[in-house]
Every structure is written in structure tokens, then in C-alpha cells.
Amino acid sequence: MNEITPLERRPDGGPGPIRRTALHDTLVSHLRDMIIEGDLPPGTRLHEGQLGEQLGVSRTPLREAIKYLASEGLVELVPSRGAVVKRFSAKDVKDMLTVLQSLEELAGRLACGTASDAGIAQVRALHDEMVARYKAGDRLQYYKLNQQIHTAIAQLSGNAALADMHAVLQTRLKRIRFIGHEGPEKWAAAVAEHEEMIAALEARDTEKLSEVLGRHLTKAWERVRDSV
């Protein structure tokens, strides 16, 4: 997608010493994005020397970031041969969506009980923004807000472990969703489902929300099925 660019190591832009302490987090996010956005397609070997030079970072922090991502499941470590970007089969994706569905149903049930009105209002705000982006035809922003909404619902559950697991799966799936270009009618259906979701959440209708979230992901599978 993009070219591989050096890391911005001085976020404030000013002179003076570089921010050393944030390099690890920055590197992890950067690599994660590069994988999600397709700069590093599945199967690519992560060449420490080369990649490090392109990013303007030495091998040590790069290796640490790669190990971190390996534990997240985005890359695979092969002894003596470095790391490669993990490749997901269609079954893998379906399996992940199955688990995600189960987690979101749980999150929906919990959220209806424990979420604050303010929290629900925030999700509503995200949703309205997303609909605006949809109407404007801005796919990228729509996609990002979509993810944010699902993440927000997971967090509304008040269950940190649940939000964690959800985030891990969501990250692994991001790349798939990123490339999944759905047609206009399917896109419209997805937006309609989201509207149902928010309504159920505002009504704190546990069963309804759980059901819609489940249905939403079943359809999500149909939408990406052919892209995998």
C-alpha cells in the first residue's frame, strides 16, 4: 500500500533529544499497521537488517517488537530463520469470526446491564459519525469507525479480559476486513444492522442486542468469504 518509511522518532517535532522511551510502542504499532494495511503481505519474511535500516532503527528494538507481535499472533517465529507474517486460511478466518461472535454476544449481554448512559451515548456518537461517513462514501473512515464501535461495545461490558480477547481477535481480522470490499447493497445492510445494534443497546434490550451482534458477524463472514 504505502512505501516503507522511517519512523517518526521525534513526535514533538522540535529539537533536543529524541523520545527514547516510546520507541517500543511506536515500533509495535507501526509494524502492526504495516501488516494490516498490506505493506507486509502474509508470508513475507521480516528481514531484520533491511527492515531496521528502512525504519531507521537498530535490530535490537526491532527484534523485541517482532517477538511482541509474535505473541499477538500476527507473525510466526521460525528458529534460525527469523519471522514471517502469518498467513490465515479461510477456515482460520471463519473460526476467528465464530469466536468473535461468541465474545460479542457476551459483551452485549453484559453491556446492557452495566454500561453507563454516558458510555452508550458515546457509542451512539460514533455510530452517527460512521453513518455520516457512509453517506459520504468514505470507506476508510467508515471502516475505522466500524471497528471502534465494536471495540467500544466490548469495553462497555466492563470486563477487561473480554475486551482484551476481543481486541486480539479484532486485530488479527483487521487485515481481512481491510481488503474485503463489499458491494453497495451489502454495505447498506451492514449499516442497517448497526442501527439495530445501537437501538437495542439504548433500549438495554439484552436479547435483542445479543441476537443482532451474532447475526451481524454471521453476515460478516458471508461478506468476506470470497476475499480470503
Added chain:
Amino acid sequence: MNEITPLERRPDGGPGPIRRTALHDTLVSHLRDMIIEGDLPPGTRLHEGQLGEQLGVSRTPLREAIKYLASEGLVELVPSRGAVVKRFSAKDVKDMLTVLQSLEELAGRLACGTASDAGIAQVRALHDEMVARYKAGDRLQYYKLNQQIHTAIAQLSGNAALADMHAVLQTRLKRIRFIGHEGPEKWAAAVAEHEEMIAALEARDTEKLSEVLGRHLTKAWERVRDSV
């Protein structure tokens, strides 16, 4: 629990060059065990120089292993201050068990449909072995086989993502369960529930298995509640 001992870096025991390629995995497992078994209690700062010297490893691979464990959620990275063993509150544990329960119910449903007879037989074998350890009063082996059974059921689902998420939560909870000393009557109840589980699995009784797994974890919370 144990003393901190140097890593065994030559698993074959014989002469010749040490197995270098496995160091990362070995270190990760070793540190994980040290955390689970209480050699590194929650809140402990992981001192790179000191810990590395005790393990007989230089700082670089140690740092990589720590970053890996950070992504697994066992340790927390504090900028400029290294890593500390993560501390879980009672609510954290309850939350993790809630998610684990949801995952196991899903696994039970899937396993009843897709598991092979051979796979079920293996779980039965583990169960019988576990009962034998129970009768012998061997708590440690009982505990380990108990974990293996739950892991095995997650794997029987045939859903790799599910098994993954289950394993992550199980690992985070291992320490809690390790210290949770239940009384004889509660122990007996747990064994009885396990017997129900296996029976339901062998009968491929989806609803029953799902229900028992759910109940089993609800009770598990009651058992550890006071230990946290």
C-alpha cells in the same frame, strides 16, 4: 516456591555446542513457570541484569522473552522502569472466568459435533488418570491433568482461534488456580462435575456438556474467590 536456577541449555545432556535456537522458547516457558509457580510473585520487578545472571543468560534474549510475555499479559511494561509481574484483582479473575466460561461452552458445543471418537477417547484417558491422581491425593498432578483436560476440550472443537484464546486465559489463571487450595468436599464436587462432563462429551450431548462446563466454572469462581 523454588530457587531461581540457571537454564538447562543443553537438553540432550551431551557435549558439543549448546542448542542456541531454542533459547527463546526455553526462556519464555521458564519465566512463565516461574510466574505461575510463584517464584516471581505479582508486583515483582523483573531486573534484567540480576535475573539474567541468575539464569545464565545475557540481557538481550531475556528482554525479548519479557516482551513476549508482556503481549501474553503476564507482565506489564513500564517505560524506563522495565517490567513487573502483573497483579490481578478479584474482579479481574472473575472477569477472566466469565470469558473462559463462555469460551468453554462454545467449545463444548463445537466439540460434540466435530470431535473424533479417538479424540474423545483421549480426553477420557486423561480423565481416568486424573481420577486416579485424585484418589491418590496427588494434588499437583491432579491440577495439571485438570488443566490438560480443559485444554483438550478446547482443541477438540477444531477451532484454532478458540483454542488460542482459551490457552491465553488459562495461562493467566494458572497462578490463581495453583494457589487455590480447596477443601476435600469441594475437590470431590469438582471431580464429580468432570465425570459429568466426560459422560456428556461421550454421549455427544451438546446442551448437557455446555451446561456442565458453564456450571463447572461458576463453581470454580466460588472455590477460588477467597484465595484472590
Added chain:
DNA sequence: ACAGAAAATGCTGCATACAGAATACAAAAC
């Protein structure tokens, strides 16, 4: 004696250097 500031120590974060393993290539033998 106490409070604040300055120096000192110890640790993390990053870079570089070195050793061993895997692979690629080339030359020789069949």
C-alpha cells in the same frame, strides 16, 4: 534539625560487535 537542591548511583533503552547456522552458488565428479 529540617527542607530543598545537587550530585551520585543504578537501571533501562538502544546500538554495535561478534559467533554460529542456514542458504545460495559454483565447481567437480559421475
Added chain:
DNA sequence: GTTTTGTATTCTGTATGCAGCATTTTCTGT
């Protein structure tokens, strides 16, 4: 022409060294 083996290169795996931040200790002034 094909296979095999030796060599060279490249990359990973590990160790070490240096610089900066955090904390603690000590010194100074009131």
C-alpha cells in the same frame, strides 16, 4: 546433463558497551 560437495555469503542469535532517565543519597542553607 545431473548430482554432489565445498565454499562463500548472508542472516539470525547472543553478548557487550554506551547514553539517558529515575531514584536515592548527600550536602547546604535556614
